[in-house]
Amino acid sequence: MIREIVQVGDPVLRKKCAPVTRFDGELCTLLDDMKETLKKAQGAGLAAPQVGVPIRAVVVDVEEGYFEFINPVFVWQKGEQRGAEGCLSVRGKAGTVVRPSKVKILFQDRKGDKYSLVARDFFARAVCHELDHLDGILYTDKAENVRDAED
Numbered sequence: 001m002i003r004e005i006v007q008v009g010d011p012v013l014r015k016k017c018a019p020v021t022r023f024d025g026e027l028c029t030l031l032d033d034m035k036e037t038l039k040k041a042q043g044a045g046l047a048a049p050q051v052g053v054p055i056r057a058v059v060v061d062v063e064e065g066y067f068e069f070i071n072p073v074f075v076w077q078k079g080e081q082r083g084a085e086g087c088l089s090v091r092g093k094a095g096t097v098v099r100p101s102k103v104k105i106l107f108q109d110r111k112g113d114k115y116s117l118v119a120r121d122f123f124a125r126a127v128c129h130e131l132d133h134l135d136g137i138l139y140t141d142k143a144e145n146v147r148d149a150e151d
């Protein structure tokens, strides 16, 4: 089911999200809905608070594939990249943000199994952007400039 994407100004986007403790059907439904919502919006990532659920779950859809990260944490962050970013919760805007060029994260899948993953370049940018959402941080807080998007 497509869910409504919350827009900037809604306090749910500013919450420190709670860890996921129940790996149940409700979580599966949420993740399925987030996947569908992200595909329709043609975005690179979506965090649970963006559909109004302040828990530590994100989905990312990039060249490397489609990923679900539950309770993700950084192991390390390396290097630096400067590039354009947008957010489905900040419609019609884009900004330039400096991010690490390579990150390693630990996370759980929807069953609660633990994994680690290294992401680089745009994938690393998407991971950093989505993990920020779980702490109530928007890219506009970090952007050098925020402008009207060209499309």
Ligand code: CO
Pocket (backbone or CB within 6 Å): 086, 087, 088, 089, 129, 133
């Ligand atoms: Co975003």
